[in-house]
Amino acid sequence: MNKKADVLVIGGGVIGTSIAYYLAKQKKKVILVERYDHAAGASGSCDQMIIMQSKNPGVHLQYALASAEMYKTLSQELDYDIGYHKEGGMILIETSEEMEVMEDFVARQKEIGLQVEILTRKEAAKHQRGLAEHLVGATYSPQDAHIDPMKLNLGFAYAAKKLGVEILLNTEVTGIIQQGNKVTGVETNQGTILAPLVINAAGAWAPLIGQMVGLELPIKPRRGQIAVSEPVAPYVKGDVLSARYIVAKYNPDILEKSDDRAVQLGVGLALSQTEKGNILIGATREFVGYDLGNTREGIKEVLKNATRLVPGLKKMNFIRVMSGVRPYTPDGLPLVGFVKGLEGFFMAAGHEGDGLALAPVTGKMVADIIEEGKTFMDVSAIDPNRFNL
Amino acid sequence: MKKTQTAIIGAGPAGLAAAIEVAKAGGKVTLIDENGRPGGQLFKQIHKFFGSREHRAGTRGFNIGQQLLKETEDLGVEVLLDSPVYGLFPDNIISYLHQGKEQGLQAEKIIIATGATENPLAFPGITLPGVMGAGAAQTMINVNRVLPGKKILMIGSGNVGLIVSYQLMQAGAEVVALIEGAPQIGGYGVHAAKIRRAGVPIYVSHTVKKVIGSNEVEGAEIVALDNKWQMIPGTEQVLDVDTVCIAVGLTPLTELAWMMGCEFTFVPTLGGHVPKHNRDMQTTLSDVYIAGDISGVEEASTAMEEGRLAGIACSESLGLYSPEKAAELKRDVWNRMDTLRTGSFGEKRRDAKESLIKQSIGGLA
Helix, strand or coil, rough: EECCCCCEEEEECCCHHHEEEEEHHHCCEEEEEECCCCCCCCCHCCCCCCCCCCCCHHHHHHHHHHHHHHHHHHHHCCCCCCEEEEECCEEEEHHHHHHHHHHHHHHHHHHHHHCCCEHHHHHHHHHHHCCCCCCCCCEEEECEEEEEEHHHHHHHHHHHCCCEEEEEEECCCCEEEECEEEEEEEEEECCCEEEEEEEECCCCHHHHHHCCCCCCCCEEEEEEEEEEEEEECCCCCCCCEEEEHHHHCCHHHHHCCCCCCCHHHHCCCEEEEECCCCEEEEEECCCCCCCCCCCHHHHHHHHHHHHCHHCCCCHCCCEEEEEEEEEEECCCCCCEEECCEEEEEEEEECHHHHHHHHHHHHHHHHHHHHHHHHCCCCCCCHCCCCCCC | EEEEEEEEEEECCCHHHHHHHHHHHHCEEEEEECCCEEEEEEEEHHEEECHHHHCCCCHHHHHHHHHHHHHHHCCCCCCEECCCEEEEEECEEEEEEECCEEEEEEEEEECCCCCEECCCCCCCCCCCEHHHHHHHHHHHCCCCCCCCCCCCEEEECHHHHHHHHHHHHHCCCEEEECCCCCCCCCCCHHHHHHHHHHHCCEECCEEEEEEEEECCCCCCEEEECCCCEECCCCCCEEEECEEEECCCCEEEHHHHHHHHCEEEEEEHCCEEEEEECCCEEEEECCEEEEEHHHHHCCCCHHHHHHHHHHHHHHHHCCCCCCCHHHHHHHHHHHHHHHHHHCCCHHHHHHHHHHHHHHHHHHCCC
16 A cells, blocks of 8 residues: 555544544545544543533633534534533532632633632532532533544544545554655555655554654553443433542642542542433543553542442442543643654644543644644644653 | 452353362362352253263253252352352452442452353344243243243254253243244254154244234244345245244353453354463463353353363462373363264364464463
């Protein structure tokens, strides 16, 4: 196989297919290569949240809000039902210490334009049943939503194909072709593909692609273990997180002191219910390399944490577990943009747990940058060159 | 967490035989099963087994089950019942439920002997009460002594379909017809002859088009198939039945081995995806062995031999047997197994098994 394209995208997950779709809309000849299949990585082993409230007030939240706008009409645009439901979401607060952090978080989120408020426990209980007595309150935003991640992934892929994108599954990149400081294509296990622009959208595996061109990407795989309940009548309304999740995400030092095993495993509540009725109960956040397995301890701590915060879950059976690695970055923001000193190499990875929330806006921004050299948002915060690559 | 030397998952013929071998070698064994009593499918097998004397030919399945149970009891095997294993995790950690509580068990070696599950078949009306797996019907009549219905349509002419048809008749039901999609009968001629003599029509190259009924099975429409397995319009006939049994093969029950990370291979003759294993029944994970239908769907007699093999090999790896002693014991088992895998059915399976072992061995031989 010898092929040519304007742009070659590495990675067939939600980020890669979104980029391929928006690039194809710009009439680019795009080839996308994927080592296994769509939704084979994090896109097929995650929860389903497009949650605004968990985003740091700043550009992070601004990107998420821009994405949220796009989601409203995305099913129509892709002509594919991605299972979008906007039912709001809440973050459960357990201690006055957490309340302080969240009050500040919420105030700053409001400034950026997120509709969000703090509820008392009593008010929270009106939104979500089964909550624990010890909670001191919750935040609530009507803007949180969820989608079916696999449908989102396929929706982008099918729409991209319709626009002429060639998607090559079971095609693993084995090397990057370079001429001096210029990338000119990739070698795969299926043959050579030449392209003057190569986009690394390999998610948690992006560093392995980076190594092929001598880049030390600061992306690390971070495992999330999720338990899945039997299908039950509607129970979890919208998305439910715990403040500890937010604290774990942005203030890891607060947690480092803890000798609680759950805390060490990065366990934070992430609850949502699928259309079929299964409740997704997450999750751990662990650094264990590319180990995609589940552990008894991890699942136990996830379930213990969930039933501690929402005791109503105790009466349900869980039937399945899954785990996936998310692409962690040190500052919680992805790497999106051209890499300096390596012409034709573009980064679009490192979204950690925000891949779903940021997929549409990432695709749009990448296509804009490639086509016009600029986009509708300030992307300096996600410039890959902020790290010493 | 509770610890044991060898944990065996599944107390059917393979698991029981494995437990006996490890215990005989002096090992500490914990046998776990989801059912309220051990024995797997043996206790519903009221027919006599084939094979030679060493295979207890002529003995009925449930009698073999009783003998195995007595042996495990005499040898002091720990048996955990009502304990479904739902997960295997790194470091040989077994997660199971008991009395509504999650329990953990860590073992040095694990033998997975989870058996097989009945294949479904999709047709309109499949969700009506009265449509069931042939294995379920067999459990009802032979274990619970309940007749599932009076007028039966059996789908599938493998040994399960043939034997269960005969047993349903013995239990007092009428088998209205037995249908088979293939152009010939799947199981042993001797079993087929038995039900034919009893007047049961066997329709080959036929399938079920739909099952009729509003709240339960009231009839079934069958139809002939051409040589490309397509329904031939105009050949439909409606049978007056109240029960439809499905006996269209078994699939190895392999989830736990997948979860543990065993490598698999696809062997249609053996029922689908099976864990790769060597002549010691050892998988690609050195601490994990398999035995019985999980390693390829066969019969209770071969399952027991495979259980013995896994038990002996496992004991050897624990240092309970010298390599010489183990080799001698394993040779005996293989000799018996080779005699079982004869005849046109057995040879097909033997060939499939041999090629499976060959491609699995790699560095393990």
